[in-house]
Amino acid sequence: MNSESISIRQMLDEDLDKILKIITAHDEDDAEEAQRDYQEGGISGQYVMLLDNQLIGVSGAKRVEACDNTFKLSWTYIDKKHCNQGYGRQLLQYLVDEIISCNGRKIFVYVSDYIDEDGIALYAAALKLYQSLGFETELKIADYYDRGESLSVLGLVLKPAPSELPSVISESPKIVFKQLYPVAETENSYSFSWDTKFLGKSFSASDVKIGVDAAHDVEASMVLISFPSNFDNVTMPLFEAGFSLLGQLKDYYEDGIHEDHYSFRLY
Numbered sequence: 001m002n003s004e005s006i007s008i009r010q011m012l013d014e015d016l017d018k019i020l021k022i023i024t025a026h027d028e029d030d031a032e033e034a035q036r037d038y039q040e041g042g043i044s045g046q047y048v049m050l051l052d053n054q055l056i057g058v059s060g061a062k063r064v065e066a067c068d069n070t071f072k073l074s075w076t077y078i079d080k081k082h083c084n085q086g087y088g089r090q091l092l093q094y095l096v097d098e099i100i101s102c103n104g105r106k107i108f109v110y111v112s113d114y115i116d117e118d119g120i121a122l123y124a125a126a127l128k129l130y131q132s133l134g135f136e137t138e139l140k141i142a143d144y145y146d147r148g149e150s151l152s153v154l155g156l157v158l159k160p161a162p163s164e165l166p167s168v169i170s171e172s173p174k175i176v177f178k179q180l181y182p183v184a185e186t187e188n189s190y191s192f193s194w195d196t197k198f199l200g201k202s203f204s205a206s207d208v209k210i211g212v213d214a215a216h217d218v219e220a221s222m223v224l225i226s227f228p229s230n231f232d233n234v235t236m237p238l239f240e241a242g243f244s245l246l247g248q249l250k251d252y253y254e255d256g257i258h259e260d261h262y263s264f265r266l267y
């Protein structure tokens with residue numbers, strides 16, 4: 001008779017060492033990034049799985065700021081010696097149910113197609129698992145993490161948008177680029193933080209070019225930027241400055257307002 005007992009509870013600060021050990025066994029760089037994330041972003045919304053009171057897995061999700069009940073999955077790892085026994089699916093299903101009970105409308109997860117030195121696709125199991133839970137690829141960015149290593153963003157619809165959506169109101173805010181910053185986990189990709197204001201001149205290709213020049217100065221390989229799809233004054237300046245539209249995350253901000261992703265490749 002199998003008497004093992006499985007439980008899932010919210011993550012506590014004292015779980016951190018065990019969690020980082022589990023992640024390190026899969027990938028050391030991920031463990032470093034995860035530690036930074038937990039320290040900077042906190043551990044609320046993070047859960048651990050226990051098998052006979054031993055911590056064997058972690059997963060979690062965070063609400064995406066300024067969005068209508070949109071969530072983003074965070075670090076999901078099962079202890080290597082317990083992988084492929086159904087625990088990952090159980091933990092993720094628990095998390096999805098939690099998000100549904102918090103009124104979640106859509107969940108996104110960001111997955112790399114990294115292949116390690118031994119030719120192993122590190123995240124292939126995760127990708128299969130997400131797909132089997134109903135996640136669908138909405139955006140793929142080639143060479144995102146590094147040359148040859150893509151990012152796929154998968155979305156899971158929890159509440160389908162009503163078939164008769166009220167028409168989305170277009171906006172033409174003044175965009176102000178604030179700061180060039182390196183995109184986490186990438187080799188040499190950069191992005192800009194931006195803000196909107198209601199005074200001042202319109203956003204133009206020359207504003208974008210100032211940003212691209214700054215990216216040249218730090219020898220960035222790619223500049224990535226995203227805007228809500230109802231901003232009707234950003235596409236033309238971005239295209240004029242040499243950016244391309246990569247795709248969009250559907251209903252990211254709210255039903256009918258997507259997140260449009262653009263890139264500019266420097267090298």
Ligand SMILES: CC(C)(COP(=O)(O)OP(=O)(O)OC[C@H]1O[C@@H](n2cnc3c(N)ncnc32)[C@H](O)[C@@H]1OP(=O)(O)O)[C@@H](O)C(=O)NCCC(=O)NCCS
Pocket residue numbers: 026076077078079082083084085086087088089090110111112122123124125126127128129132
């Ligand atoms: C992804 C992960 C959490 C899945 O946990 P798990 O307990 O091993 O998964 P499960 O046993 O619940 O399997 C669920 C599904 O995953 C897939 N899967 C599991 N192991 C797999 C493997 N080695 N190769 C391919 N698919 C696999 C299968 O589709 C399986 O579905 P099935 O039950 O229909 O066969 C775990 O493999 C892991 O920690 N991987 C490394 C970390 C990682 O990739 N995290 C996600 C980053 S985005």
